[in-house]
Amino acid sequence: MARIIVITSGKGGVGKTTTSAALAMGLAQRGKRTVVIDFDVGLRNLDLIMGCERRVVYDFINVINGEANLNQALIRDKRCDHLYVLPASQTRDKDALTKEGVERVLTQLSEDYDFVVCDSPAGIEHGANMAMYFADDAVVVTNPEVSSVRDSDRMLGILSSRSRRAENGDEPIREYLLLTRYDPQRVANGEMLSVDDVQEILSLHLLGVVPESKAVLNASNAGVPVILDRESDAGQAYNDMVSRYLGEDVPHRFLNPEKKGFLSRLFKG
């Protein structure tokens, strides 16, 4: 039985796809059989972040409609044996994601994999609802910014009322907070909400804090999940996140500005 993890946020552009790619790769590198599914029908881009866009033949909607079987649609990652990508359709409408169809695909994947990571589209509409409905765990990706925190809170309301677990009265979805695009220097200057500020409002289990990092754009340019950039701050933060998700007790890093001497702060900034 796979565990189904949704990467969600409400707000767009906060780092869901970056996080989905990182979490899926990190789990697979630790030997877990993992599939990552792009639920952003019509705006697929997980395949770009994973660097497998030229190998897409069939997609999630083809499988739901019975036009292809799962094995035809799943793309095996070239860097990691245990990782597969199920791309979204570029041309169809979100309504093609039927609840029965999604359930059938997830049930089938559950038999062969340890983790299914669902990359949610933005919004609180049908696509986002389908991505979170069957989840066991939810990673709520949030930026330290008013609209993002607010949307995350709304998403928490939806997770606890409109998911399969909520409707069946099962144990609730486990909710985790991932704070991304965090700029410790701006936090220190009082210009940006701190982890503690955000936690005071959302009070979730903190899975990690990913700093604002140039490595993320570099990684997406190259089609390599940033978690593979072991030298980078974001890559390391994502690695810590995966370890924490799997139950390891890893201290949080990148919460404080890099210590600079007084003079270098004056002249470099």
Place this chain on the structure above:
Amino acid sequence: MGLLDYFISSRSKGTANVAKERLQILVAHDRAARDQPSYLPQLQEEILAVIRKYVDVDLSAVSVNYEQEDSHEVLELNIVLPDTIHQRA
């Protein structure tokens, strides 16, 4: 960061605390709305329709508040009538 900016930024408080205060209010408001029974908006509309048969008021004149207290729920209805009440023909 220039010399001046350095001293200014280390002194000024920044806007994060404003963000936090706004968020606390917003989120409290959202959560209260979320915990309301789902019939409230409809109830508000129907009450408004009834009132409009007699008095010319707009949507904002009728507010329906729902609060949950320890052992009971309070449904509070607030109707603001215009200064001069125009009877409808």
